[in-house]
Amino acid sequence: MSMNVKIRHVEGVTVLDLSGKITLGDGSIALREAVRDALSAGSKKILINLADVNYIDSAGLGELVGSYTSVKNAGGELKLLKLSKKVRDLLVITKLLTVFDVKDDEKEAVAAFNK
């Protein structure tokens, strides 16, 4: 599989630590399933840690957007953590940086959920 997902819980926030590539196929499916499982488990505060994701394509960007919409529609909140330069560049080009709340520090991100 091109991407791995590890799940942690920090002060009521579900943190999805992604590593690898979020691309068409396995990577984007793994992200979709991880977010779906988190919502099914009752999580409303989801933080996607992209520190170890250095490659994303348009399908992966679409999956991030789909995750954002799914969480929002479920009454929850989704934030992104620690973008690599490559991922950030694509979020800038596509203006998705204006959609997502992006944090560089995990403690700050968790605190932002609990404000």
Added chain:
Amino acid sequence: MAAKGNTCLARRGSKERDTLADSDLQESLILPSALESVETVESKAEAFAQKAGFDEDTASQIAMLAREAAANAVLHGNKSDRAKHVHVTFTLSQDALSIRVADEGAGFDPDSVPDPLSPEGLLRPSGRGIFLMRAIMDEVHFRQLSPGTEITLVKHRTQN
């Protein structure tokens, strides 16, 4: 990942792969409509981009966009019909790297894709591939075939 099955290589000129010259190098692939083909196009594009002398980030972007073009050809053009093929040609000249990807599908109007930067487009889960190609490559050309659609991605080497 290596391509499986019906892969055909063609080369113009007499230069060997390991001694890529700076001009007139061309390689063509005919690939099945499968996701494995997308991987093949990506890795080949990255090799060409590196040979062209692009920096690592640019080479990675070119490879990603070639992957996007191939994925569009497989999924949207050929609709994953394994009887249809994806035709890819890489051309490295003194001036530019050109990647041409053609499918055998029913045709495609690139202007039909909604603007992904529009307020309603921002939250659409799809429709960013061609936008990224236009944003990152120096030239993007579409040509309707009969049948099929051909897209050509061009990155100039003038800055390298």
